[in-house]
Amino acid sequence: MKNKKKIAFVINYFYPDLASTGQLMTELCRDLQNDFNITVIAAQPGYAGEKVLVNKLYEVDSLENIRIIRVKLPDVDKTSMVSRMKYIFTYFILANFALLKEKNVDAIYTISQPPILGGLIGSIGKFVKRTKHIYNVQDFNPEQAEAVSFTNKQSLFKIAKAIDKINCRYADTVIVVGNDMSETLKKRFKNKKVPKHVVINNWTNQNEIVPLSKDNLEIQTFLNTYNLLGKFMIMYSGNLGLYYDLENIIKVTEYFKNHNDLAFVFIGDGAVKEKMKEFVNEKNIKNVHFLPYQPREFIKYSLNAADLHLVVNQKGIKGVSVPSKIYGVMASGKPILGVLEQGSEAQMIIQRSDCGKVVNPQDYKGITEAIECFYKMKKENLQQLGLNGRKYLEKNFKKEISIGKYKEILKKVTENDLHQNM
Numbered sequence: 001m002k003n004k005k006k007i008a009f010v011i012n013y014f015y016p017d018l019a020s021t022g023q024l025m026t027e028l029c030r031d032l033q034n035d036f037n038i039t040v041i042a043a044q045p046g047y048a049g050e051k052v053l054v055n056k057l058y059e060v061d062s063l064e065n066i067r068i069i070r071v072k073l074p075d076v077d078k079t080s081m082v083s084r085m086k087y088i089f090t091y092f093i094l095a096n097f098a099l100l101k102e103k104n105v106d107a108i109y110t111i112s113q114p115p116i117l118g119g120l121i122g123s124i125g126k127f128v129k130r131t132k133h134i135y136n137v138q139d140f141n142p143e144q145a146e147a148v149s150f151t152n153k154q155s156l157f158k159i160a161k162a163i164d165k166i167n168c169r170y171a172d173t174v175i176v177v178g179n180d181m182s183e184t185l186k187k188r189f190k191n192k193k194v195p196k197h198v199v200i201n202n203w204t205n206q207n208e209i210v211p212l213s214k215d216n217l218e219i220q221t222f223l224n225t226y227n228l229l230g231k232f233m234i235m236y237s238g239n240l241g242l243y244y245d246l247e248n249i250i251k252v253t254e255y256f257k258n259h260n261d262l263a264f265v266f267i268g269d270g271a272v273k274e275k276m277k278e279f280v281n282e283k284n285i286k287n288v289h290f291l292p293y294q295p296r297e298f299i300k301y302s303l304n305a306a307d308l309h310l311v312v313n314q315k316g317i318k319g320v321s322v323p324s325k326i327y328g329v330m331a332s333g334k335p336i337l338g339v340l341e342q343g344s345e346a347q348m349i350i351q352r353s354d355c356g357k358v359v360n361p362q363d364y365k366g367i368t369e370a371i372e373c374f375y376k377m378k379k380e381n382l383q384q385l386g387l388n389g390r391k392y393l394e395k396n397f398k399k400e401i402s403i404g405k406y407k408e409i410l411k412k413v414t415e416n417d418l419h420q421n422m
Contacts, residue, residue, distance in 0.1 A: 003037075004035065004036050004037045005036055005037065005106040005107065005414035005415070006036070006037040006038075006039065006104055006105050006106050006107075007032075007036050007037070007038055007039075007105070007106065007107045007108070007109055007410065007414065008039050008040075008041065008099055008102050008105045008107075008108050008109065008125070009025065009029060009038060009039070009040045009041070009109045009110075010040075010041045010042075010095050010099055010108065010109070010110045010118070010121050010122065010125075011025045011040060011041075011042055011109070011110070011111050011113075012042060012043050012091060012095075012111070012113050012114065012118065013025065013042065013043065013113070014026055014029075014040050014042035014043075014068065015063055016045050016296075017042075017043075017045045018293045018296065019239075020238060020239070020324050020325065021111065021113060021138055021324075022042075023296065024202055024203070024324065025040075025111070026063070027203075027205065027399070027403075028403060028406060029063075029066050030063070030064065030066070031399075031403045031407075032403070032406070032407060032410070033064060033065040033066050034065075035407060035410075035411070036410065036414075038065070038066050038067070039066075039067045039068075039069065039102060039105075040066055040067070040068045040069070041068075041069045041071065041095050041098045041099055041102075042068060042069070042070060042071070043070070043071050043073050043091055044059070044070050044071065044072055044073060056072065057071070057072050057094065058070070058071060058072070058094075058098060059072070069098050071091060071094045071095055071098060072094075073087055073090050073091055073094070074086055074087055074090060078241070078269075078270060078271040079271050079274065088114040088115075088117060089117075091114060091117075092114065092117040092120075092121065095121055096121055096124060096125075099121060099125045099129075100125070100128060100129070102129075105125075105129055105131050106131060106132065106414045107131060107132040107133070107134060107172075107410065107413055107414050108121075108122045108125045108126060108129075108131060108132065108133050108134070109122075109133075109134045109136065109410075110122035110125075110133070110134075110135055110136070111135075111136045111137075111138055112135075112136070112137045112138050112139050112140070112141065112164075113138065113139070115139070115141035115142070115144070115145065115160070116141055116142070116160050116163050116164050116167070119135050119137075119164055119167030119168070119171070120163060120167055122134075122135055122167065122171065123166060123167050123170050123171070126170065126171075126172075127170075132172045132413050132414065133170065133171045133172055134171065134172060134173055134175065134409070134410065134413055135167055135168060135171035135173070135174045135175070136174075136175040136177075137168075137174060137175065137176050137177070137181065137185075138177055138202075138321070138324075139320060139321040140164075140181065140184050140185075140319070140320045140321070141160065141164065142156070142157040142160040142161055142164070143161075143184065143316075143319075143320045144243055144317060144320045144321055145157070145160075146316070147243070147314055147315065147316030147317055147320065148242050148243055148314055148316070161188070165188055165189070168185065168188070168189075168195045168197075169189075169193075169195050171195060172196070172413050173195075173196045173197060173198060173409060173413060174195050174196065174197040174198075175197065175198055175199075175200050175406075175409065176197060176198075176199055176200075177199070177200065177201060177202050177322050177324075177345075178199065178201070178319075178322040178344075178345030178346075179199055179345060179348075180318060180319040180322075180343065180344055180345045180348075181199070181319055181320070181321075181322065181345070182197065182199050183319055184319035184320060185197055187319075198405070198409060200402050200405045200406060200409075201322075201327075201396075201397055201402055202322065202324040202327060202402065203327055203397055203398065203399045203401070203402040203403070204327040204328045204330075204331045204393075204397075204399065205331075205399050206331050206393060206394060206397075206398055206399060207399075208300060209299065209300045209303060209328055209331035209332055210300070210331065210332070210333075211304065211332055211333030211334075211386070211387070211390055212300070212301065212304040212332070213304075214304070214305065216301065216304070218298070218301040219301050219304055219305050222298075222301055222302060222305050223305055226265075226289055226291065228263055228265070228289070228305070230261065231261055231262060231263040231287075232261060232262045232263070232307050232308075232375055233262075233263050233264075233265055233305060233306045233307050233308070234262070234263070234264050234265070234306065234307070234308045234309075234310065234337075234371060234374075235264075235265045235266075235267065235302075235303075235305070235306035235308070235309050235310065236264075236265070236266045236267070236268070236309070236310040236312070237267040237268060237294075237299075237302065237303065237306075237309070237325060237328075238267070238268050238323075238325045239268055239269075239270045240266060240268050240269060240270030240271070240272055240273040240276065241270035241271050241272065242270075242271050242272065242314075243313065243314050243317060243321065244272075244312045244313060244314055245312065245313075245314045245315070245339070245361060245362065246266075246272050246276060246312065247272040247275045247276060247279075248362070248364065249310075249312060249339065249364070249367060250276040250279050250280065250288070251279060251364065252364055252367050252368045252371065253280065253285055253287075253288050254283050254285060255368050256287065256371070257283065257284075257285045257286070257287065259287065259375075260287070262287060262375060263287045263288075263289060264287060264288045264289065265288075265289045265291060265305075265306065266288070266289070266290050266291070267291045267292070267293065267294060267302060268292075268293055269292070269293060273290065276290070277290060299328065300332070303328055303329060303331075303332040303334065304332050304333075304334070306334055307334070307335075307374075307382065308334065308335055308336075308337055308356075308371075308374050308382075309325075309329040309334050309335070309336050309337070310336075310337055310339065311323050311325060311326045311329065311336050311337070311338045311339070311340070311346055311350075312338070312339035312340070312361075313339065313340055313341070313344065313346070313361065314361055315341065315360075315361035315362050316341075317341070317344070317361075318340075318341035318343060318344040319344070322344075322345045322346055323346055326338075326346050326349060326350075327393065327397055329389070330349075330353070330355060330389035330390060330392065330393040330397070331390065331393055332386075332390075333383075333386040333387050333389065333390040334386045334389070335355060335356045335374065335382055335385035335386045335389070336350055336355055336356035336357075336385075336389065337356055337357055337358075337359070337367070337370050337371065337374065338350045338356060338357070338358040338359070339358075339359050339360075339361055339363075339367060340358055340359075340360075340361065341360065341361060342358075342360070349392070350389075352392065353388055353389050353391075353392030353393075354385065354388045355385050355386065355388045355389030355392065356385055356389070357370050357373070357374070
């Protein structure tokens with residue numbers, strides 16, 4: 001029997017972390033473990049408040065046939081730039097050491113987290129270990145940070161972009177998660193000597209998340225627990241972070257504060273959560289609820305509890321990032337209000353599937369009007385929009401389709417059979 005090729009996945013978030021990227025990478029590794037010998041180098045769980053108390057700098061763990069090296073990192077305060085930087089650079093240094101100690105690695109797989117440094121780990125590893133590097137760009141940085149004015153020091157953006165261009169060019173292949181992101185990669189290199197790359201959409205497990213009636217016992221319990229029975233629920237489920245303009249979108253809830261049969265539910269955590277809560281408290285808005293991340297096995301119920309889902313990105317994120325939550329929402333058969341730029345991957349998906357409406361970022365009046373439109377819509381029309389999304393997902397974004405593409409690319413890279421034109 002032919003020996004399986006060894007791939008080292010250096011991916012920061014991994015099971016049991018609740019970060020969406022961690023869940024995607026966990027599913028990917030599980031589906032690849034029979035074809036490859038997989039070692040994962042990841043941070044100790046902690047993205048959504050999970051606590052794993054260990055004393056060792058490196059903890060060796062396993063998940064089925066996957067070997068995991070967990071790196072101990074300092075606690076992070078997402079509202080503090082200093083804390084975030086300390087966390088990121090500690091991970092960068094320790095992950096590099098862990099990777100360099102790995103033997104007989106045929107390929108290194110990294111993602112664009114932490115920004116820039118995730119790819120740089122792969123570039124360093126490829127140079128030192130004389131192996132292959134697959135670079136999965138989930139978010140383009142510094143473009144993403146620049147869009148939200150993370151810093152006003154343009155020199156830092158230029159240096160960061162120069163480093164990440166090296167990461168892309170030095171990689172054996174770059175994987176991007178949207179067609180608009182492919183255009184961004186070409187733009188980076190002015191359409192000259194563009195690195196070999198392929199578009200592979202993110203996914204959700206369409207067999208795990210399916211449309212469910214609100215009469216479902218688990219959903220009824222959820223609604224009852226949070227006093228949401230009989231309410232028209234608008235839900236945002238995911239990272240309450242810097243790149244979604246949620247600190248301003250939350251202000252539209254004031255218009256609906258006297259709608260007793262309507263509720264806004266924000267599930268998750270992130271850098272702007274406290275700012276959102278401050279606004280709600282200041283305006284005494286009673287129909288806005290902030291809930292913690294839900295356990296992975298319960299997400300299929302929490303998604304189905306909503307009548308409408310928000311899928312949002314900040315202005316300037318087009319071609320930089322694709323909100324992966326869109327796939328889970330479509331799987332649950334629920335309509336979408338997208339706050340997205342025209343021509344972005346998520347906006348095009350909503351348009352092609354006819355599963356909702358799209359408003360431009362920062363058009364808060366348009367967001368308010370769209371919510372009111374959904375709120376007044378006939379129940380059967382609302383349901384049809386959601387089912388349109390489910391049908392489109394089943395045809396275009398099945399888990400098997402995306403993971404099959406990953407498997408093909410990884411085999412080509414590790415077997416030295418990667419063609420110039422992909």
